[in-house]
Amino acid sequence: MAGSSKTNRKEGNVPVEHECPLNLLPRDIWVRIATKVASNSIHDLFNMQASCKVFLDAASSEVVYQHVTMRVIPLMSFLFYLDRPERRFIDRCVEAGNVDAILRQGLTEYFWIARRGIGMELLSRA
Known part of the structure; x- marks a missing residue:
């Protein structure tokens, strides 16, 4: 039996007892x-x-x-995540349609970055 499972591994077949439950x-x-x-x-x-x-x-x-919940991410921290993995995470949440992320991004764009057009578009989406 040990030889058969060794053969299966060489062929790429995983024995049933080793499959992920x-x-x-x-x-x-x-x-x-x-x-x-x-x-x-x-x-x-x-x-x-x-x-x-x-x-x-x-x-x-x-x-x-x-x-995804955004309550653990402070609103002001959106400004500090420009080139970090957190920024990519927040962008992915916005692209997926996460209302909380869209609202936060809209507030950031409108009030802190002063891009009123994009900010208002995001706020109206939220």
Whole structure:
């Protein structure tokens, strides 16, 4: 039996006892779970993404970014994230249609950066 599993690994076939049990649930269930996690805590979402490939795939869905909570990110901090990963995260939330991220980005554009046109467009979207 040990020889057969060794042969399977060489061929690229993974024996049933070595498959990830997380793959037993469909992806949409994991996306729903990731959405609940994201709506409660960004830190937990990042921990979920870092834990395994199944969670990374589910937590990277557009639906998850629509529901991410922004309450732990101070409003003023949007100005300090210009070239950092946080900026890309916030931009992805805005692109996904996260209302809180759109509102914060609109306020930043309108009041602090003084780009009134873009700011008003984002505020009306929110």
